[in-house]
Amino acid sequence: MEKTINKNFQHYQAAHCENGVTTSLLKNIGVDFITEPLAFGIGAGLFYIHIPFVKFSGGPAVSYRSMPGTVFNRTCKALKIPLERKKFNKEQKAQEFLDAALKQNINVGCQVGVFHLNYFPKEYRFHFNGHNLIVYGKENGQYLISDPVMETTTSLTPEVLNKVRFAKGMLAPKGQIYYPTKAVDISRDTIEKAIVKGIKINTNFMLNIPTAYIIGAKGIKYTANRVRKLRDKVGIKQAGLYLSQIIRMQEEIGTGGGGFRYIYAAFLEQAYNYIPKDEFISISEEITRSGDLWRACAMQMAGIFKGRITEQKHFDEIADKMFEISDIEEQSFRRLSKIKLK
Amino acid sequence: MDKKDIPQDKGHLKNFTREVFYAKNDKGEYEAGLSAGWEVKNQALDFAWKDIEEKVNQAKEDIKNGKISPIKYYMELNVMDFQTLAAYTGIWTFFIKRHFKPKVFKKLSDKTLAKYASAFEITIKELKEFGKNDK
Numbered sequence: 001m002e003k004t005i006n007k008n009f010q011h012y013q014a015a016h017c018e019n020g021v022t023t024s025l026l027k028n029i030g031v032d033f034i035t036e037p038l039a040f041g042i043g044a045g046l047f048y049i050h051i052p053f054v055k056f057s058g059g060p061a062v063s064y065r066s067m068p069g070t071v072f073n074r075t076c077k078a079l080k081i082p083l084e085r086k087k088f089n090k091e092q093k094a095q096e097f098l099d100a101a102l103k104q105n106i107n108v109g110c111q112v113g114v115f116h117l118n119y120f121p122k123e124y125r126f127h128f129n130g131h132n133l134i135v136y137g138k139e140n141g142q143y144l145i146s147d148p149v150m151e152t153t154t155s156l157t158p159e160v161l162n163k164v165r166f167a168k169g170m171l172a173p174k175g176q177i178y179y180p181t182k183a184v185d186i187s188r189d190t191i192e193k194a195i196v197k198g199i200k201i202n203t204n205f206m207l208n209i210p211t212a213y214i215i216g217a218k219g220i221k222y223t224a225n226r227v228r229k230l231r232d233k234v235g236i237k238q239a240g241l242y243l244s245q246i247i248r249m250q251e252e253i254g255t256g257g258g259g260f261r262y263i264y265a266a267f268l269e270q271a272y273n274y275i276p277k278d279e280f281i282s283i284s285e286e287i288t289r290s291g292d293l294w295r296a297c298a299m300q301m302a303g304i305f306k307g308r309i310t311e312q313k314h315f316d317e318i319a320d321k322m323f324e325i326s327d328i329e330e331q332s333f334r335r336l337s338k339i340k341l342k
Numbered sequence: 343m344d345k346k347d348i349p350q351d352k353g354h355l356k357n358f359t360r361e362v363f364y365a366k367n368d369k370g371e372y373e374a375g376l377s378a379g380w381e382v383k384n385q386a387l388d389f390a391w392k393d394i395e396e397k398v399n400q401a402k403e404d405i406k407n408g409k410i411s412p413i414k415y416y417m418e419l420n421v422m423d424f425q426t427l428a429a430y431t432g433i434w435t436f437f438i439k440r441h442f443k444p445k446v447f448k449k450l451s452d453k454t455l456a457k458y459a460s461a462f463e464i465t466i467k468e469l470k471e472f473g474k475n476d477k
Contacts, residue, residue: 015362015374037364037372055423115421123354123387127426150359151376168429241393247386262343262364266372288366292343295382302382305389 009107009136011146011153015259016065017132019045020148021109022072024134026081028107029183033191034075041267042078042194043071044201046260048219048329050226059245062223064260066205068111068130068171072178074201078194079186085178091162094175098135101179107136107146111176113167119147119154126248129171135161188274195271196341202264206333217330224322231315239315240305247298258298261291279339286332293325348377353384394421405473411447412472413438416462430461 009028014020014036022039047066054061076083088094101108113129114120137144142155165175206216214222230239268284300318303309345365355361360376367373401415417427424435433454440446455466462469
């Protein structure tokens with residue numbers, strides 16, 4: 001039986017899949033300084049978008065992070081690490097390419113769908129195609145998998161791996177793989193510049209996209225206004241479904257609106273170690289407050305779909321909290337944009 | 343959030359994994375910790391699955407009453423929406439909706455049925471003979 005394992009591969013667990021894959025792939029080629037918060041910040045992962053007119057399992061299509069794939073790309077680019085990224089039309093070609101990469105001891109990042117991902121609990125397996133994992137070897141006909149949201153490594157049969165790599169529907173991964181192709185020395189100056197660039201991109205996302213009433217800090221208000229009208233518009237039961245959906249988007253395994261805000265707050269704290277601007281610390285506190293509020297929102301939403309609280313004022317309270325979040329995030333990123341960075 | 347406040351509510355992740363959670367340590371600095379799960383998220387998942395179960399049961403009922411074809415049932419069972427099913431089968435949503443009609447469903451070719459069967463990971467026979475054993 002053929003056997004290719006990258007023996008030196010080390011599994012790192014992370015809060016979020018793509019941050020985790022990015023961090024782990026880089027650490028495994030010797031980029032020691034990288035941490036999940038740094039990858040998230042340099043990759044400008046924080047985001048908010050409410051896509052109107054699109055429904056997802058009876059709820060709104062909202063996302064708290066940037067498009068799958070972008071964190072890895074931006075982080076590598078900013079750190080000047082060369083990378084390979086490939087999509088495929090045919091399963092067989094995709095598998096051959098993967099096998100060849102593994103033979104060269106390359107650890108490969110893959111975008112996958114979670115519906116057929118059988119090491120996940122059933123309750124988490126929806127048709128969500130923006131998940132990421134690492135394949136680090138093949139043994140006894142099984143692919144060895146390092147999924148960064150899991151505590152330990154797992155494995156998948158070739159059939160299942162092909163299936164998740166070619167999951168269909170929204171964000172279909174098309175067998176997409178990616179990995180850094182070369183270890184490079186990264187100077188402190190490069191890291192500092194990467195941090196600055198990440199902050200600038202993220203500031204633009206959250207504040208400056210033209211006519212963006214559905215994107216960034218403003219987008220949160222758009223959702224809030226929807227929530228306010230929900231009870232009258234669709235009734236309690238559908239409203240509950242809508243809100244439970246927001247929570248599920250907000251809190252996938254290990255991530256979510258609240259969780260992402262905490263990771264970004266951690267990023268600002270770590271950024272301070274490279275660029276000692278006191279503002280980073282106080283803005284980090286603000287983003288933490290936003291994370292806390294997202295969680296408080298989620299708790300209140302749960303109260304509604306559990307039927308504990310059902311009056312209009314409870315919907316208003318959620319909407320008000322979301323307005324507060326929007327303001328906090330807008331002000332935080334405005335302050336970030338005003339700091340004099342190189 | 344402080345590290346000691348990281349939620350440890352056992353739920354759907356039990357026996358699978360714990361998840362990483364960033365929170366503040368004693369020194370007020372962020373650090374990664376592990377969470378067994380969070381009640382609110384567990385409840386949201388439960389709620390979503392209860393809804394799916396209801397839809398599946400409703401579809402079953404509707405098939406019995408001749409209102410709808412088994413395609414709808416399997417679509418709900420596989421937690422698919424039209425977009426997802428269309429992507430897996432290569433059949434346009436407009437036609438999928440037509441195939442929900444029992445009369446139209448009965449006339450479907452094996453070639454079309456095979457597309458659905460493969461998307462649902464069942465055999466054509468299972469799709470065709472849905473519920474026959476229940477009666």
